[in-house]
Amino acid sequence: MSLRQFEYALAVAEEGSVTAAAERLRVAQPSVSQQIRGLERELGVELFARTPTGLVPTVVGRAFLREAEVAVSASRRARATARAGAAARWTSP
Amino acid sequence: MSLRQFEYALAVAEEGSVTAAAERLRVAQPSVSQQIRGLERELGVELFARTPTGLVPTVVGRAFLREAEVAVSASRRARATARAGAAARWTSP
DNA sequence: TGAGGTTACGCCTATCGTAATAATG
DNA sequence: CATTATTACGATAGGCGTAACCTCA
Numbered sequence: 001m002s003l004r005q006f007e008y009a010l011a012v013a014e015e016g017s018v019t020a021a022a023e024r025l026r027v028a029q030p031s032v033s034q035q036i037r038g039l040e041r042e043l044g045v046e047l048f049a050r051t052p053t054g055l056v057p058t059v060v061g062r063a064f065l066r067e068a069e070v071a072v073s074a075s076r077r078a079r080a081t082a083r084a085g086a087a088a089r090w091t092s093p
Numbered sequence: 094m095s096l097r098q099f100e101y102a103l104a105v106a107e108e109g110s111v112t113a114a115a116e117r118l119r120v121a122q123p124s125v126s127q128q129i130r131g132l133e134r135e136l137g138v139e140l141f142a143r144t145p146t147g148l149v150p151t152v153v154g155r156a157f158l159r160e161a162e163v164a165v166s167a168s169r170r171a172r173a174t175a176r177a178g179a180a181a182r183w184t185s186p
Numbered sequence: 187t188g189a190g191g192t193t194a195c196g197c198c199t200a201t202c203g204t205a206a207t208a209a210t211g
Numbered sequence: 212c213a214t215t216a217t218t219a220c221g222a223t224a225g226g227c228g229t230a231a232c233c234t235c236a
Contacts, residue, residue: 045179060178067171071164078160085153086138121228
């Protein structure tokens, strides 16, 4: 379970398809597909239902994705916080 | 920037030393040291000050760790949510 | 010199991308 | 047949552990 898997899953949920998510993430489709399947295998649950036109989150998937979103946004704030601190070291030494 | 790095950094902050954190995490000391340094290098900022007796978070480090803690706990909730959903598939099919 | 942290290095797993394979309208 | 997802597979990068090195009281 990694932040990358969370980001991929969120992109798939938002875009509705692996293909569109991969384009947005600038990654090959199989990479996204692999990460999603690896996540589902690790958790032992189907996060997305497979439809002819793409992937749509299951009930469990939606609950999972809410927490994943919290984790990803917190990690971005962590990065931003650190970078701001690094910059401050130079603007006001 | 990964959840593992966050967990390692949080353990180091709580234990006050790499050695103690590594023991708690059941990992070799160098692994923890490497992850912390990799994180600091990636962010371009010193998260911990090195003292003779161990590592203590800097000001920036403390701000970073607050967000890291949010990310880690959210990821744990995500896992728990998914596992509960997987279990529910069996208890009430 | 003892207790801590870091660096070097080899192994092993994971991730990626390309290519090939399925399935569905 | 076009579009989507998945699997296979080889190459590369990242993480871990052991061993060696450094620093400071």
